[in-house]
Amino acid sequence: MRRRCVLAALPLGLLGLSACGPEGGGEPAGPAPAPPVDHPEPVQLGELAEVVEHTEVRLPLEMTPMVVVDPGWSAAPVQLDDIFLGYREEETHLRFLAVDQDGTVLWRADRPLTCTGYVLTRGAQKAPIAVLADLAAPEQDGPWAMTLTAYHLRTAELLWGPVAAPGPQAAVGLVYAPPTAQAMGERGPRTALSGVTGEVLLDEEQLAGGRILGEHLGALVRTEGSELLASGADGEVLWRSPLPAGIEAGRARLLGTVDPTTSFAVIGDQDSPGAVIDLADGRVLAEEANAVARDHVLEITVVVSGTTVRGLEDDGTEKWTHEDPEPLQLLCAGERLAYAVRPEEGTLVVLDTNHGLMVQPYDVDRTGPLAVPQVFSADTAAAVRIEEQYFLVTTEFDENFGRRE
Amino acid sequence: MARAPRSDTTPASRDGVLRRWGIPVGIGVATAALIAGVFWVQQEPATTPVQGGGGSATSSGQPAAIEHPRSVAAPDLSSQEGRDPDDLLAEGPVDAPVVLIVFSDYQCPFCAKWSHETLPAMREYVERGELRIEYRDVNIYGEDSERAARASLAAAMQGHHAQYHALLFEDGEIRSGQELSEESLVELAGQLGLDTEQFAADMNSEQVAQTIAENAQQGIDLGAMSTPAFIIGGTPTAGAQPTEVFTERVDQALAESEG
Numbered sequence: 088m089r090r091r092c093v094l095a096a097l098p099l100g101l102l103g104l105s106a107c108g109p110e111g112g113g114e115p116a117g118p119a120p121a122p123p124v125d126h127p128e129p130v131q132l133g134e135l136a137e138v139v140e141h142t143e144v145r146l147p148l149e150m151t152p153m154v155v156v157d158p159g160w161s162a163a164p165v166q167l168d169d170i171f172l173g174y175r176e177e178e179t180h181l182r183f184l185a186v187d188q189d190g191t192v193l194w195r196a197d198r199p200l201t202c203t204g205y206v207l208t209r210g211a212q213k214a215p216i217a218v219l220a221d222l223a224a225p226e227q228d229g230p231w232a233m234t235l236t237a238y239h240l241r242t243a244e245l246l247w248g249p250v251a252a253p254g255p256q257a258a259v260g261l262v263y264a265p266p267t268a269q270a271m272g273e274r275g276p277r278t279a280l281s282g283v284t285g286e287v288l289l290d291e292e293q294l295a296g297g298r299i300l301g302e303h304l305g306a307l308v309r310t311e312g313s314e315l316l317a318s319g320a321d322g323e324v325l326w327r328s329p330l331p332a333g334i335e336a337g338r339a340r341l342l343g344t345v346d347p348t349t350s351f352a353v354i355g356d357q358d359s360p361g362a363v364i365d366l367a368d369g370r371v372l373a374e375e376a377n378a379v380a381r382d383h384v385l386e387i388t389v390v391v392s393g394t395t396v397r398g399l400e401d402d403g404t405e406k407w408t409h410e411d412p413e414p415l416q417l418l419c420a421g422e423r424l425a426y427a428v429r430p431e432e433g434t435l436v437v438l439d440t441n442h443g444l445m446v447q448p449y450d451v452d453r454t455g456p457l458a459v460p461q462v463f464s465a466d467t468a469a470a471v472r473i474e475e476q477y478f479l480v481t482t483e484f485d486e487n488f489g490r491r492e
Numbered sequence: 493m494a495r496a497p498r499s500d501t502t503p504a505s506r507d508g509v510l511r512r513w514g515i516p517v518g519i520g521v522a523t524a525a526l527i528a529g530v531f532w533v534q535q536e537p538a539t540t541p542v543q544g545g546g547g548s549a550t551s552s553g554q555p556a557a558i559e560h561p562r563s564v565a566a567p568d569l570s571s572q573e574g575r576d577p578d579d580l581l582a583e584g585p586v587d588a589p590v591v592l593i594v595f596s597d598y599q600c601p602f603c604a605k606w607s608h609e610t611l612p613a614m615r616e617y618v619e620r621g622e623l624r625i626e627y628r629d630v631n632i633y634g635e636d637s638e639r640a641a642r643a644s645l646a647a648a649m650q651g652h653h654a655q656y657h658a659l660l661f662e663d664g665e666i667r668s669g670q671e672l673s674e675e676s677l678v679e680l681a682g683q684l685g686l687d688t689e690q691f692a693a694d695m696n697s698e699q700v701a702q703t704i705a706e707n708a709q710q711g712i713d714l715g716a717m718s719t720p721a722f723i724i725g726g727t728p729t730a731g732a733q734p735t736e737v738f739t740e741r742v743d744q745a746l747a748e749s750e751g
Contacts, residue, residue, distance in 0.1 A: 416558050428558050435561035444715060445567035451730065459561060474560050 122199060123222045123231070124180045129196040129243035136184075136192045139478055141491060146458045147437075147448035149422050150469065150480045152488040156190040160477040163461045164470050167207040167304075167347045168215040170240050171462065171470055173477060176200065183219060185240060188468035190481040194243035204256035207240060207347065208282040209305040210247075215240035216282055218261060221249060235261075237285060247285040253278035259341045259352075260302030261288075279307050283320050301341040303350060303366050310336045315354065317366060326369035330354075331362035342377065348465040349381045351388065360392050373399060380420035382440040383465050389425040389440060391417040396427065398443050407443030411436060421463030424448055435459060570726035572714065574626050580648035581707070583615070584624035589749035590617070590742055591624045593723040595716035598640035598660050598672065599633040603720045606732035607657065608664030613735050617742055627657070629704060630711035630719060636672040639695075641704045643677040646694035650686045659683065725749070 136156035144155055158164075159182075164173030169188040174181045180200050185193045199222050210216040217240045222231040233255070236248030254274065257264035261280040276291035277299040289307055291299050297311045306317045306325055313336055316327040330336055331354065338356035345352040345366060353376050355361025363373040373379070375392045382389065387406060388399040396409040396417075415427040415436060424446065427436045435457060439446050449457060458471040458478065469480045573591040574582070592614060596603040617623035629641035640660055647656030659680050660667060670676070674695070681691040694700055711721070714728075721730045724738070725745025 418558070428561050429565055430558070432565065433559060433561055434563050434565035436565045439715075442713075445565065446715065447564050447566075447728075449564060457561060457564070472560060 123224070124197040124199055127197060127219075127221050127236070128245070129194045129238055131194045131243055132192045134192055135190050136186055136479065138190075141485070144458045144471070144473060144478060145449055145453050145455050146471065146480065147422075147424065147460065148450060149424070149448065150458075150460075150471075151450075152485055154190055154481045154483040154485045155471075156186070156479050156481060157476070158184045158186045158192060158479055160184065160470070161475060163472065163477055164479075165205075165207050165344075166462050166464050166470070167240060169464045169466060169468065170215065171464070171468075171479060172205065172207060172217055172240065173470070174198075174205075183217075185217065185243070186479055187241075188464050188466060188479075188482045190479060190483060193241060194238075196238070196243070206256070206261055208260055208302060210237060210239075210282045213305070214246075216246055218248075218282070220252060220256075223249065223251075235280070235285060237282070247283075250280075250285040253280075253287070258299065258301040259345055262299055262302050264291075281320055288320070289318075289322075296337075298337065298339060300339060300354065301345070301352075303345045303352070304347060306366060308341065308352075308366060310339055312336065315339070315364070315369065317369065328369040328371070331364070331371055331374060333359045334362065346379075346381060348383065348463070349388075351379045351381060353377065353379055363388070363390055372403065373397070377414075378417035380417055380425060382420040382423060382425065383463070384421070384423050384467065385440050387420075387440040389417065389420045389438075391415050391427060396425070396438060396443065398425075398438075398440055407441075409438055409443040409445070419460050419463055419469075421460060421469060422467050424460075426460050566727050568726045569714070569723045569728055572710065572723055573624075573726075575624070579626065581627040581645060581653060581703075582624060583654065584618040585621050586624065588618075588624035589622060590725045590745040591626060591723075592725075592738075592742065593626045593628060595628050595630050595711040595714075595719060595721040595723075597630055597632050597637050597719045598644070599637045599666050599669070600719040601666050602732040604661040604666045605664050606720050607661040610732070610735040610738050613739055614742070622746055623742060627653075628707040628711050628716075630716055631704070631708045632717060632719060636669045638704065638708070639674065640667075640672045640677065641708070642695045642700050643681070643691075645700050645704060646691045647681060647684070647686060649694050649700075650681075650691065652684050652686060655684050656680065 136158045139155040139157050141151065158173065159175045160173035161175045162173055164171040170185055170193065172183060172185045174183045180197045183196045183198060187193055196219060198219055204220050206218040208216055208218065216237045218235050218237045221234045221236060223234045225232055233252040234249035235252050237246040238244060239246055253263040254265035255263060257274060257277050261282060262277050264274040264277045267274055278290050279288045279299050279302050281288040282305050289299065294309065297309050300308045300310065305320050308317050310330065313330050314327055315330050317325040319325050330339060334354060334356050339354055340356065342353040342355050342361050350366040351372060352364055352366050353361040354364050360375045360377060362371050363376045363379045364371055372388060373390045376390045377393065378391045380389045386401060390397045390399060393414045394411045396411065396415060397405055398407040400406050413429040413431050416430055418426040418428060420440060423440050425438045425440055429436055437446050437448055438444065456474050458473045460469045460471050462470040466482050468482045471478050471480055572593060575586050577586045614623060614625060618625060631637040631641055644653060644656050644660065647653055678688050678692050682688045718730055720732055724741045725748065
């Protein structure tokens, strides 16, 4: 399958996507963008996604009693407030599909078959919003301009936009930056937008050396001198704390995505392991971290640093550690299990979050590709990957479970 | 991928099993019973290395694309091997290149089946000095199982563990709860010509109870709640699978031990 550069909350410009932005700045680094779609406005649906036969998916056993649906996603969805948003690639366009954790497809929206980011964050009154990128025809000859439009994540109601994007997405959340002549290198100053209005919230040029690290659920995370701080929609400082030891302010960044069910993020730089910070209050939860995930059932925070996995209690107490032969790539945690990949071996490492023991959660009498959890909601609905398909294990119990052959 | 042999296990429920909240308990237990802690049938090993370094990140600081994993990684549980020269519930040299740990229960029908059909093949390795077998009774079926486990250790104290174990699983069948009463267990010891008085005293001794409890706890800590379960050369596996599965695993572990 062709891989499109459609990534949630990723610095698209660093992936050769500067051609998607306005004022391309010389030769485009990527393919020319496809034309806009005729009808970009969302269509409300409110129907159950196609139910998947239990024989078709090799799920972790805990998930087997639940209804599984196939929304048709071809990439891992993102999740906020128990709603998953993903997309599938069609012949002429991308089709975004928002699906409630009970399996109901809430709405769909088409976008050009091109490099475009999408973000889930919060708008007015803390409402969950989906911000989709689009392309607008230029007034004069020139590249298509990228625009952003926000919709209520549950109802698809238009909340703001389209507004011109300051450039391709440059960091987690509503953070954008224009490309420079160095298409694959550093980009221009970052601009953070407001989830409430779509207007510019803060421009990095105003920060006197400070750096915008990302936007998360309406909170703007940035550096100021040797401090890390978060500000709200009105610019008010939510919290302020010293940058974790070993992280250089000028090179600090958010590593990976931020789980909206916890607001735990890893902040690091290129040369040293990061620290796990709760973006809700600025607390440092753990040091020496590459990735973090949370099991909401046992309330254990799973922290990966290279070959070491730790299970932490809420007070930071280390409940267990697991030392792996390989540096692990953490996928997610949920329902008392944490999932990670050994890249070299090509195997899935599953740890129980109570003791940190490696477990085998799949029915060993079945064959076929594993359905590997990627994203959990707080209520343990899960998007699972089966090779190039992404299904949703819903929160709905399958009434026929006891009658299965 | 070749189909994994069907694993015959006897599931057991327990507190604290993995269970999705809000679903009927019985279903949760039925589901969780298949999750034998760290035990599983090893699937095809991954042979093709995935390109890209572990945990590497792009220049953007985001994780590199992750290939879809083909199988579940197995832990190395070599540290669970006792290799205790004073262990009476073991057969084979302490320094054997491979150790087979058997997590079993005297009321588990598939344990009886395995002992009858596969244990003889395993003992051939023991006779060649290639394998050490360590028996760990997890006693998931309660008091009668625990009493039988204590009786087997009492027999071992008189040098007759293998024979007593064979009697408890005679013809690949388990005994009823009644047949595991203290009286019946002492009577079995008599059939083997053991000192029944000593046997009864040992079976009820604090030392024997403690050893059996510790052994059971080892299995419980590892999540071996579906019996039989095994660790072969550090690799866990579950179920009374065909004998050739065990001989293949032992051969593989022997080859690995030779480097």
